[in-house]
Amino acid sequence: MSIQWYPGHMEKARRQVTEELKRVDMVIELADARVPLSSRNPMLDSLLQNKPRLLVLTKSDMADQHVTDQWLQYFKDEGTEAVALNALQNKGAKPIIEKSKKVTAPIFEKMKRKGIRPRAIRAMIIGIPNVGKSTVINRLVGKNTAKTGDKPGITKSQQWLKVGRDMELLDTPGILWPKFENQLVGYRLAATGAIKDDLLDFEDIAMFTVRLLKSRYPSALKERYNLEQFPEENRELFEQIGQKRGLLQSGGNIDEEKCAEIILRDVRGQKLGRISFETPEDWYNLDEDENIPVK
Template identity: 50%
Template sequence: MTIQWFPGHMAKARREITEKLRYVDMVFELVDARLPLSSRNPMMDDIVQQKPRLILLNKADLADPRETDKWKHYFEEKGHAALVINSHEGKGIKQIVPKCKEVLKEKRERQQAKGMKPQAIRAMVIGIPNVGKSTLMNRLVKKNIAKTGNKPGVTKGQQWLKAGNDLELLDTPGILWPKFENQAIGKKLALTGAIKDNLLHLDDLAIYGLEFFGTHYPKDIKNRYNFTDEEMELTPVDQLVLITKKRGFRDDYDRASAMFIQEVRAGMVGRYTLDRYNEMREDFND
């Protein structure tokens, strides 16, 4: 499967984010817990540079908790604060402000030593499409969106969102998107819904998903589609044909593929992590 989708405007997006960084104390980098590395912009470290960062592994309810724990420790070993959250249900959200205060402890202590009163922490949320950025922001501000005062960002058409007394978020509608040339990353993003379905062949994506689950989560795929031991030995292509028949779709493989993909995305097949920590060790270059 070849996914050819290289969106432009990277330079413009990078410039906008860089300009906005001056207004915030730290950055919330939102990633999909099912693919913590593949859902990161490869230019993120270069863009954010030394600005304090909190990496939020979102959609943890859909991910393999064993893998999520490994990735959380990975980011922490790289010197980043990290939290595992589920913004849809609000799990882990209450940990964000305390973690921010922990990250900015030295800076805030210096400010207090100079006689400055503690101010609300100002943060910017960055994340690729479909990682839950809007849901997280709505959770944090409790949908009570309001400008919070005379801040530099407001004059540039940006909006500060008040999230309680301790946190203010800089609303940034422009979202950076990874320019990926690695087809494996493209498949992972596609399976989780980060890429529009009309940009690829659904049967190819379904076959990729069946192969992945058959390798890493065979019990889940067996239970979900009532596969026998013999059927588990079939190729992913033959399994897709079998699912099509089992669901009464006759020869409509596209319909069966779409159904399978949606069930994977919804967590109906089981919790899964596409970025396998042990398998990606050799790719770590940062």
Template identity: 45%
Template sequence: MNINWYPGHMKKTGDMLKDNLKLVNIVIEVIDARIPESSRNPQFDKIFKDKKRLLVLNKYDLADPFLSRSWKEYYKNIGLSAILYNSTDNKERKKLENALAESSREIIERYKKRGFINKTIKAMIVGIPNVGKSTLINSLAKRKSAKTGNVPGITKGKQWIHLAGNIDLLDTPGILWPKFDDEKSALNLAFTGAIKDDVLPLEEIALKFVEEMIKLNKVNSILERYDLQQWVKPLDILNNIALKKGFVFNRTEIDYFRTANLLLNDFRIGKLGKITLETPETIDGATD
């Protein structure tokens, strides 16, 4: 796949993250609980190596609960504090507040020793596009301060948001990285909506998605959702969805674009169930 997923503004954002690093005490790295490793920017380990970091596995409500717990354990074992989070559910807020307080404790102690009381803690929110960074900020702020939307590239520039309790949060635009080493990560990012759909061959992506669901033993979630029965090849599934929905031109020609949109969108908003596309074992296996 030849995709231009790294437009110029992403390089600019990367430079901006580095410039703002000295202004913040904590980096909150937001990743997608359905694709934890594919959604982690490999450049961040290096850029943020000297900062206190908190990893948030967001959209946890859309991910497989069992695998999410394995992922949390996996990150703990490699020394990263991680929480499972759903930014759209206000009842979850306390979990993030507690994790943030825990991450801030040492920093506050250090300030106190130097005589600073009630100094504002500054946290920068970073992550790939569409992972829920702005929604997470709004959940902490208890108001709609940052613009959100279910397509990548909503946040265009940085924005500071002040919270009660002496915390400032810096919202930043989502960035991907210049080169994907493996096609699997690129596909995972395309499936979940981190790459702009208009630079993607959406019909091919949808077919790859069906193949992936078959591999993961999750194809039943597609068959049930659209009430389909017989299929032999993965493409039969796309054809059958189109026929069921009437996505056909001139009575014969399948509208693959519309079908792909429907299927991927249903996955992205959780209509196919709670599905995680990668496990910690795949990562361990890859490094062996």
């Protein structure tokens, strides 16, 4: 299955981002801690160029903590300022301000030398759909200013927001890119809910998710669906889950669509605990054919 989604309003948003960059000191880029590289828009490197940037890994409460620690080390090693944020528990907002001051320090030192009075940091906040941007903004601002939701595409326009005396935020709509060069990226984003569900083949995405869980989180998979042993074939495992959930139709076949929906809902709802869909090692050994399941 080829996963693509690039509606017209995203092209408009891309143009807006390009136009507004000259008005900001830095960019706060949000990525999903469960898929830190898959959820980073590769278009941003060319759009942002040398603009100071802070990477914030959102939804860290949903990701495997051990894997998140690996990612923070990975970004540190490549010279990228990064911080993990548990937005729902209001943890990590202070480090965003502190690291923003760090990455913009050269700009304000230059302004000081020129005799320009200090002012708040002007930052653009950007990320793909459903990365948790509105929730992060609300925690930074301290009130429910931005709309929040579990569906991609909540923010459709730009707006400036004040973060105390330290920062002014320019909110932007989430932007996906025109084509996933590696379809594994699309599968990971689809599994986490970054792409609208009505554009997906649920069964394909669920099969991909089952394979990942079987390989990396077998205990959680067994416990959630009361499984004793895994069959060798992933297709059989998928059907076992459907049987355990009582999704049998007339003729003894399972309701595949309903089974797929339950699996994805359980994963996104943390019914199987904290799960990461990629590790730094995955990107060192990326092999699309080995990771995307077939029916």
